[in-house]
Amino acid sequence: MFDLQATDGSVRRKEYVSPIAPGGEAIKDPPASLLDGDAAIELHGRLLDHYLREIDRQAENRREMATDEDFYDNEQWSDDDKAILEARGQKALVYNVTATTIDWVLGTERRARSDFKVLPRRKKDAKPAERKSELLKYLSDCNDSPFHWSRAFADAVKVGCGWIEDAIQDGTENEPIVTRYCNWREMLGDSSASEMDYSDGRYIFRSKWVDVDVACAIFKNRKEIIESSVDNVDQFVELSLYGDGPMDQKEMDLDRVTTGRRSDNAIGGYHRRRVRLIECWYRAPAEVPKISKGMFAGEIYDPRSPGHQEEIAAGESEVVTRTTMRMNCAIFTTFGMLWMGPSPYRHNRFPFTPVWGFRRGRNGLPYGMIRRIRDIQEDINKRASKALHILSTNKVIMDEGAVDDIAAFEEEIARPDAVIVKKAGKNIDINADRDLSQWHLELMSRSIAMVQQSSGVTDELMGRGTNATSGIAIQSRQDQGQMATSGLFDNLRYAKQKSGEKQCSLLEQFMTERKAFRITDKRGNPQYIEVNDELPENDITRSKADFTITEADWRATIRQAQADELFSLLAKLAPGAPQLVMVVLDLLIESMDIPNREEIVKRIRQATGMSDPDQEEPTPDEMARKQLQMQQQQFTIQMALSELKKKEAEIRKLIAQAAEIEAKATNTKVQSQRVAMDAAGAAVAQPGITHVADHILGESGFKSVTDQKNEAQEAMAMAQAAQAQAAPQPQPPQGAVNV
Known part of the structure; x- marks a missing residue:
């Protein structure tokens, strides 16, 4: 297969990484006998007929698309209208309000480009899927993919349709997987297709003008066909019959005389010989071995795929032969076939992805905002x-x-x-x-x-x-304006989704060698990644993953307004429920468009212990934090148990001391009772001694219980008498006479 895209407009030879396409067929130049055979001649005539029919069918709309693009480029007066104005002495003024309107839409896309990630189909394939995401981001940086997408989106906004190609190229100087912009003037799609990704279309053409010497260097065995395409076809007929104005405008400008010197009078008599090459990707029914069941179900069987072989060996998948629409490719001139063969891509899709603006309801042809x-x-x-x-x-x-x-x-x-x-x-x-x-x-x-x-x-x-x-009125009008242009951004999101699925498939099919690369985060910190290094978590060819587009960043203004409303609500709740604010603080910051948003959210979650709701598995930092929390909890529990044991020991000591004191008091009481009993016995034996004992006790200050009670009663009676005397006496009424 061949790559027809080059920075200088020429064509260079591109060799695929894999010499075998899905199904086992070899990717090599077919012999001349096959390209000149009856089947090739019939295919060439049929494809050329489809090509000419699409040019005729889309000619009027493509002229309108070219006019739309001219309006953006300040070419807003026709030659006839300019001549009439000049005859009147009137100036053909241009107040390009259109360009300002379009620039706002294009600037919005450039300012807030969306991101992507790759999700695994099985939990055990999470690490390989993460490696695929990182590798796709690395390829995006190498290929300058965001800028190519911006150019395709600009075509969609201006004229109604832009194109992106996901292909394999020579990996000796650049990365093997490439994503690049295709000029809408060179593309012709199946106008009968209704799906946005051309999945129901039969063919897509790309027409490019190439220098003859470059074309001969690419197709060495088809030099005669290339020379015949230049010599046997009149240049005017070639431009008018096999192309249209938008497609051949640049080529016609090359032949225009603008300096007054003709090309045949140039030094050396050099004339730049050019030839039109037409590349056609078309779908035709064929018997194809496909994977049935399992993770790779629906893919064309690739005998070189480790994932296919493992799934089949494990009994989770099987190879079955099905009649399906097989993708093929052919490269030809208006005179003959240069190359033909099956598509080398396992995904069996068109390598081109359209980015739509708007489509007419009656025929599906595109048009843009202009x-x-x-x-x-x-x-x-x-x-x-x-x-x-x-x-x-x-x-x-x-x-x-x-x-x-x-x-x-x-x-x-x-x-x-x-x-x-x-x-x-x-x-x-x-x-x-x-x-x-x-x-x-x-x-x-x-x-x-x-x-x-x-x-x-x-x-x-x-x-x-x-x-x-x-402010509410301004915000409402901004929301209305964004809703009016949301369809364009939604179409861009859809195109990126389909293109990403193809990139992910190419990654799993062709990135089979060991590779180390570097990626950087938004803060510019480098991370060094290695894939296919014989570690299961770094093998990207043995599993199937799904490409997904993250939240559309073009909704930034709407999201910011919603974040402001949430911020106002939390400000009202903070005085009464500050803990509620801390619980949702990370989500509030995450919804705001501020610099270093990810780092701020990360630190808040570290401080509050909250986790990322979109995260499937805990990060090493979170695992370390949870382990530290568990250690702290264990330490707290151990300290509490130690304190409890200490308290229990003190209680047991106090209980023992109380028991000892109680025992001593009991012994004292028993001894006192024994002494009292002995004294009572002596008193009974000698009644006369009791008076002497009472006298001795009285002199020593001892008072019996009976004496204590009597003294207490006497003291109470005296207190009551003193209180009665201290109470005020009633005064006689005024005017009364004491008798």
């Missing part, structure tokens, strides 16, 4: 040109014979300091209808406003002053 506002733009230019002409010229209505010399009068009236001498009784009205200029300018202003209404790109979106006074 088509909707082109008539209004023409009216703006005509109004401006007419108003300027009225203001810069003088219109005179005069009676016949008002001046003697009309020619002299015309010359004098054109002067800003003109002096006009007219005959008495004759009327001359100078600057008649001058007031019409303001009405042209008024209609011009309304047309400019209509451009905004038709396109959805309003003054609020572009940051201009408007009649909306409140």
